[in-house]
Amino acid sequence: MSALEIIAALLGLANVALLVRRSVWNYPFGIAMVSLYAVVFYGTQLYSDALLQIFFLVLNIYGWISWRRVQQHHTVPVRWMGLRGNAVVLAVTAVLWFLWSSAMHRFTDAAAPYVDGAVACLSVTGQLLMVRRFVENWLYWIVVNVLAVGLFWWRDLPVTSALYTVFLGLAIAGLIQWRRAAGAAA
Secondary structure: OOHHHHHHHHHHHHHHHHHHOOOOOHHHHHHHHHHHHHHHHHHOOOHHHHHHHHHHHHHHHHHHHHHHHHOEOOEOOOEOOOHHHHHHHHHHHHHHHHHHHHHHHHHOOOOOHHHHHHHHHHHHHHHHHHHOOEOOHHHHHHHHHHHHHHHHHHOOOHHHHHHHHHHHHHHHHHHHHHHHHHHHHO
16 A cells, blocks of 8 residues: 555545546546556556556546536436447457457566456446537446455555445435436436
């Protein structure tokens, strides 16, 4: 456990708590969090997660701009993706996970290439769906959080493991809140 991990975790709590509320202000906290976690994950040989933070940085900047454009009364509208969209997204995510994890296994000394790769690929999907304001993003985050709790505990990141336990609860709350919001908009 390091001071950097603790600060990143606190920023992450603020980020996701604001995200559940559909607040555009989640993004500055997200940008700071992913910047710090890139360093933390690299230092523990979780390379997929370290690279993921760079991707998240870009998506957080894009999301901040995108959400500000559609913001209504300090929140953003959300919607459902639909069955066909879900099937395509799930299939593409599964293929990318297999390819990514196989490459990490073959070409790096990654500590847990398949679990770390699953966390990374599902996180990419969850983040993309979240930026696009699809309710289904929370389902991906629930799976990510379940996997991440064990992975980060195993890699001696107890604060981050605890953070992802809280993220799991927040993802469930986010799913409930966004479902209500999408239902109210229909």
